[in-house]
Amino acid sequence: MLADLFIAPFVDFAFMRRALVAVIAVSLVAGPLGVFLQLRRMSLMGDALAHAILPGVAIGFFLFGLDLWAMSVGGLVACLTVALLSGAVARLTSLKEDTSLAALYLISLASGVLIVSLRGNTRDLLHILFGSLLSIGGDALVLVVAVAILSLVTFAIIYRTLVVECFDPLYLRAVGGHGVAAHMAFLILIAVNLVASIQALGTLMAVGLMILPAAAARFWAGSVAGMIALSSGLALLSGIAGLLGSYHFDLPPGPSIVLVAGLAYALSVIAGRQGGLVRRLFPGAHLQH
Template sequence: MHDFLIAPFVEFAFMRRALVAVIAVAIVAGPLGVFLQLRRMSLMGDALAHAILPGVAAGFFLFGLDLWAMSLGGLVACLVVALLSGAVSRLTALKEDTSLAALYLVSLALGVLIVSLKGSPRDLLHILFGSLLSIGADGLILVVATAIVSLLAFALIYRTLVVECFDPAFLRAVGGHGASAHMIFLILVVINLVAAIQALGTLMAVGLMILPAAAARFWARSVGIMVLLGSGIALGAGLIGLLASYHLDLPPGPAIVLAAGLAYLMSVVFGHVGGLARRLFPGRHLQH
């Protein structure tokens, strides 16, 4: 058991760095994922994760695998797509979800094209799926610093987000800053997706937000408990995925997301808040 669970992190520095990155990403993924779900924005989060790719690719095209250039490019691209989708929905008859889907598909294709002009298939896989086991000091600093700032900012807007999710009319009546909290929340989603590029890649980063939060929904009704469970499930999936990638020679990003997907499927079946087993075999509600 020691050789399987502990020895990889004791013996290898790259595994310790990967573990720290996973912990940082997972802790923030819980609250962000839960509120993406509560606000019915899960698909928007996925679209924004894909929209990052052309900016990351442009940074790669100009500066190679430079973390800061790729992160800045991803941030700019994501903001441009979000603003353009909003503008299209307001100036035309097209709904915002449709315009966002159209723009993210264009962004995804453009990003792959840009990378293919300069890089190799290996570079494309690095950007799409991350390279958690080779994360360096700069990448680790970016991920951890983003997590700390995000948690502090999230603590400030948590109550407002909860009220806005369940009773936006009351929040407007009492003069709450719902719009400001919404903007801060979107910014937190974007910067955490960008920060997770180095670890999980553009395609996998959103998976650790959405899947653990969706799984937590089947085990709790309280928002606070869902947030804690979401972070816990994300952390567990990260650890299992890391160990699987080490022992089975698998890419860590997909392994982590598949572990989170397994947790989601198990929750769908066995979760005691709306799970299939509870619905099919509810048991007795009345005891004599």
Template sequence: MLADLLIAPFVDFAFMRRALVAVIAVALVAGPLGVFLQLRRMSLMGDALAHAILPGVAIGFFLFGLDLWAMSVGGLVACLAVALLSGAVARLTALKEDTSLAALYLVSLASGVLIVSLRGSTRDLLHILFGSLLSIGSDALMLVAAVTILSLIAFAIIYRTLVVECFDPMFLRAVGGKGATAHMVFLILIALNLVAAIQALGTLMAVGFMILPAAASRFWAQSVAGMIALSSGLALCTGLIGLLGSYHLDLPPGPAIVLMAGLAYAGSVLAGRNGGLLRRFFPGAHLQH
């Protein structure tokens, strides 16, 4: 019975195996991305960039239909453009960067929805917004895998610089560290992974799979490496459970996966050993037998 629930879907159906590979690939890089977004106080920026992708994806869809590469390139260009433009507005005007980013992403989101509506149907719009994990093709799977491998290699190179910049940016400047370069590489990695995750989770769900496991890991792990490992592990587990739940209960997989990650986060807020509510309000309870 248990094997029928957990194993049989992947043995019997190729589309479930492809979806599983996509979930594993996205989960591996969701750990470091989500943790550094959190440590650098960029979680809301990640959410804004996920929405900012939409007009680029929509233009690619408008011109070429549901073509993977056209939508991916369009989304990447739109994401980087919004990130750079918001920074330029903040530096050249009195507006703060978070405000300029919020303004640009709201315009981007509305523009993207409008463009898709002009060319496609409600089904097409839902496909872009919430992904289509169970129908992910070989090309999309190769894109996700390639971005994951590239991202993990890049993180191995800039990991130490990112950690130092998170906790002691003055020291990094004093020793001539390339914090600005690492920050730019990090932004590019965010954009690449958001674009790759569109095919699986959609523009609205992709960032949730990065942020929620990372936020949950903060309640259990104390080191950056521990948070990254736990975040990737939680992303993998919640992704697998959400995928199986979407198959057995006939639910959309993207929202199901993100809701499972949300449950993991809620449980961590309640019972986490590092600042969880139970430890805070009942500090001696764990010592009682």
């Protein structure tokens, strides 16, 4: 019975196996990305960049249809453009960067929806916004896996610099660390992984697997390495549970995955040992020793 519920779908159907590989690849990178977005107080920026991808993806779709590479290149260009423009507006005017980023991503989101509507239909729009994990093709799967591998290698190179910059940026500057280069590499990693996740989770869902497991991990782990490992694990479990839920109950996989991650976050807020509600409201139990 348990085998029929949890194993048979992946054994019997190739589309489920492809979706599982995509979920594993996305989850492994979502862990470190989400943790550093949280540590650097950039979670809302990650969400804004996910929305900012849409006009580039829409232009690629408008010109070439549902072509993977055209949509990916368009999304990457749009994402990096919004990130650079928001920084430029913040530095050249009195507007704060979070406000300029919010304004640009709203414009981007509306523009993208409008462009898709001019060429396609509601189904095409839903495909771009929410992904099509259960119908992911071979080319898209190769892209997701390749980006995951390159991202993990890059993280291994810049990991120490990112950690030091999060906790002691003055020391990093004093010793001549490459903080700016690491920050730019981190932003590029966010953009590239969001674009690669379009086919699987869509522009609106891709950032959810980064932010929610990382936020949940913060309530359990006390070290950066621990948060990264737990965040990746929660992302993977959320992905598998969401896939199985979408298969057994005929639900869209992207929202199902994000809602499972949201449930893990809600439980962590309540019961987490690192500042969870129960621990804060009833602190006596662990102070008696």
